[in-house]
Amino acid sequence: MPKLRGLSRLLIVQARLFLREPLAVFFTLLMAPMLLVLMGFIFGNEPDPLLSGRGALDVGLPGYAAMVIGIVGLVASAVETSTRRETGVLRRFRASPLRPLTYIMADVTVYFGMTMLGVGLLFLLGTVAYGVRFGGNPGTVFVGVFLSTGAMLSLGYLLAGLAPNARVATLVGNVTLYPMLVLSGAVVPMQVMPEGVQSVARFIPLTHAVRLLRGLWTGDALSAHPVELAVLAGVMLAGTALAAWTFRWE
Amino acid sequence: MGYGSIMTEVANPELEPHAVQCERLVKRYGALTAVDEVSFDVRAGEIFGLVGPNGAGKTTTIECIEGFRKPDSGSVRVMGLDPQHDRYELRERMGVQFQSAALPPRIRVEEALSLFASFYRTSVDWRPLLVQLALADKQRAPLATLSGGQKQRVFIALALVNDPDIVFFDELTSGLDPQSRRSMWELVADIRERGKTVFLTTHFMEEAERLCDRVAIMDHGRLVALDSPRALIASLEAGRRVVFQVDGAFDDAALRALPGVTAVEQTGERVTVSGEGDRFLSSVAGSLESGGVAFRDLRTEQPNLEDVFLVLTGKKMRE
Numbered sequence: 391m392p393k394l395r396g397l398s399r400l401l402i403v404q405a406r407l408f409l410r411e412p413l414a415v416f417f418t419l420l421m422a423p424m425l426l427v428l429m430g431f432i433f434g435n436e437p438d439p440l441l442s443g444r445g446a447l448d449v450g451l452p453g454y455a456a457m458v459i460g461i462v463g464l465v466a467s468a469v470e471t472s473t474r475r476e477t478g479v480l481r482r483f484r485a486s487p488l489r490p491l492t493y494i495m496a497d498v499t500v501y502f503g504m505t506m507l508g509v510g511l512l513f514l515l516g517t518v519a520y521g522v523r524f525g526g527n528p529g530t531v532f533v534g535v536f537l538s539t540g541a542m543l544s545l546g547y548l549l550a551g552l553a554p555n556a557r558v559a560t561l562v563g564n565v566t567l568y569p570m571l572v573l574s575g576a577v578v579p580m581q582v583m584p585e586g587v588q589s590v591a592r593f594i595p596l597t598h599a600v601r602l603l604r605g606l607w608t609g610d611a612l613s614a615h616p617v618e619l620a621v622l623a624g625v626m627l628a629g630t631a632l633a634a635w636t637f638r639w640e
Numbered sequence: 641m642g643y644g645s646i647m648t649e650v651a652n653p654e655l656e657p658h659a660v661q662c663e664r665l666v667k668r669y670g671a672l673t674a675v676d677e678v679s680f681d682v683r684a685g686e687i688f689g690l691v692g693p694n695g696a697g698k699t700t701t702i703e704c705i706e707g708f709r710k711p712d713s714g715s716v717r718v719m720g721l722d723p724q725h726d727r728y729e730l731r732e733r734m735g736v737q738f739q740s741a742a743l744p745p746r747i748r749v750e751e752a753l754s755l756f757a758s759f760y761r762t763s764v765d766w767r768p769l770l771v772q773l774a775l776a777d778k779q780r781a782p783l784a785t786l787s788g789g790q791k792q793r794v795f796i797a798l799a800l801v802n803d804p805d806i807v808f809f810d811e812l813t814s815g816l817d818p819q820s821r822r823s824m825w826e827l828v829a830d831i832r833e834r835g836k837t838v839f840l841t842t843h844f845m846e847e848a849e850r851l852c853d854r855v856a857i858m859d860h861g862r863l864v865a866l867d868s869p870r871a872l873i874a875s876l877e878a879g880r881r882v883v884f885q886v887d888g889a890f891d892d893a894a895l896r897a898l899p900g901v902t903a904v905e906q907t908g909e910r911v912t913v914s915g916e917g918d919r920f921l922s923s924v925a926g927s928l929e930s931g932g933v934a935f936r937d938l939r940t941e942q943p944n945l946e947d948v949f950l951v952l953t954g955k956k957m958r959e
């Protein structure tokens with residue numbers, strides 16, 4: 391398969407480069423577990439009637455997973471890709487017979503893998519160290535994480551394609567991410583939000599990731615979330631198509 | 641291909657396909673015509689230099705040939721391939737060093753080499769390549785920790801990792817100190833010795849003169865000359881010049897009367913005698929000796945490519 395030549399080597403090198411970047415490691419692998427530890431320290435995980443009998447961490451944990459997905463998908467991928475384009479790294483790749491599709495496949499796979507690793511670490515820490523109750527099915531949770539990651543990553547790539555340079559990509563990525571984290575209910579429970587905010591939140595893709603993951607975590611079937619699944623799949627398909635269309639080597 | 645044509649090619653190297661054929665190449669950026677009807681051929685196995693001041697259109701030309709920019713008109717062939725249509729086949733067989741490109745700062749030299757080697761149909765063992773490029777002790781170093789010259793050598797190694805038939809260098813030595821520059825020249829000469837065609841651009845006339853078998857001089861998007869440096873300089877018919885210093889007043893009548901002397905100029909203590917002929921230098925020296933002139937620092941001056949550029953364009957290279 392000449393078109394995929396170099397894929398396996400590229401996967402290895404991209405993964406190593408990701409893990410050598412302290413900020414990427416912090417936001418992907420460390421920040422959510424740290425948040426969990428902090429919340430566990432403040433609130434504990436005792437059943438709370440206000441949270442329909444669940445603990446603060448039971449409710450919080452799927453949201454923190456969505457946070458990791460948002461950070462990697464929307465910001466990390468956009469910043470790195472646009473930086474590589476701006477500094478001429480992509481140009482150097484382009485001078486070889488490497489196909490654009492192979493490059494993107496390797497890149498996306500590494501972001502998927504790192505997101506899974508971050509979310510996996512979080513789940514492990516939560517269930518083992520804090521007794522977070524998991525009532526779901528690992529298979530459907532995986533589908534939920536996968537779809538949410540795909541949707542956010544396609545938006546990140548789209549942003550990298552549209553931004554004129556790395557500074558703009560970083561700025562736009564962060565300026566969209568932080569309100570999204572708050573409004574989507576990823577870090578602040580939706581129940582405490584005013585009505586108006588809740589209706590705006592419906593238009594934020596990350597909200598659907600949070601709802602889907604929370605539901606699946608407590609044991610909902612996939613069929614219980616048709617809206618969330620449709621929105622995330624739609625964003626992923628449209629985002630991927632637009633991202634492929636706007637991708638530039640230089 | 642018939643038997644006859646093989647015989648002809650072997651018997652007559654002139655008929656071998658050219659490494660690069662560029663015909664009436666035009667590239668515009670909006671209202672600016674950066675490359676204006678440029679035509680030339682590069683012979684297989686030579687070091688070909690495209691020289692000219694900044695903004696002349698060298699990078700645009702070389703990147704149209706490499707297939708990274710699309711010409712507005714004209715035709716380009718590299719080893720018989722169309723750089724736009726056959727881009728992946730060409731990328732298999734060429735090596736490229738850009739005027740500006742980069743690698744991820746945290747990638748290690750050996751990772752970069754093995755990664756790029758994996759992209760090609762065929763590749764060479766990159767370890768001897770690192771030894772040759774004096775990078776053996778930097779094999780595990782992250783790219784960001786290397787000096788400018790070392791980085792440049794990594795990019796050269798990347799350009800050679802697929803054992804290319806033709807190598808393109810765009811401003812190989814700009815930003816390097818004179819010593820690194822000289823070692824780059826040796827490297828390029830070495831690459832040619834290994835049977836590869838080298839196509840380079842430079843705005844250092846001295847580099848082109850020392851290194852290239854043939855140079856094309858470019859200015860404002862047009863080719864103004866193309867030949868070997870020696871032939872270009874000879875075509876000036878500038879003859880030779882003898883320069884020396886004198887103390888105090890000097891009467892140049894005796895020098896002007898010498899056969900072969902065409903001009904004598906005096907600026908302060910400095911006297912420049914222009915002329916031609918094999919015995920020009922000895923007759924000037926002899927005349928000074930017999931006239932009892934107290935002269936110092938006598939030397940001859942050859943015209944160089946900078947003079948060629950000056951004559952052809954009416955301006956200096958560096959301004």
Ligand SMILES: Nc1ncnc2c1ncn2[C@@H]1O[C@H](COP(=O)(O)OP(=O)(O)O)[C@@H](O)[C@H]1O
Nearest residue numbers: 669672674692693694695696697698699700701
């Ligand atoms: N991508 C571009 N867009 C617009 N103008 C360009 C672009 N690249 C080069 N130019 C212009 O074209 C001319 C030739 O540039 P270039 O080919 O880089 O010359 P050189 O390599 O000889 O310095 C310059 O005037 C430059 O400003």
Ligand SMILES: [Mg+2]
Nearest residue numbers: 698699739811
């Ligand atoms: Mg240039």
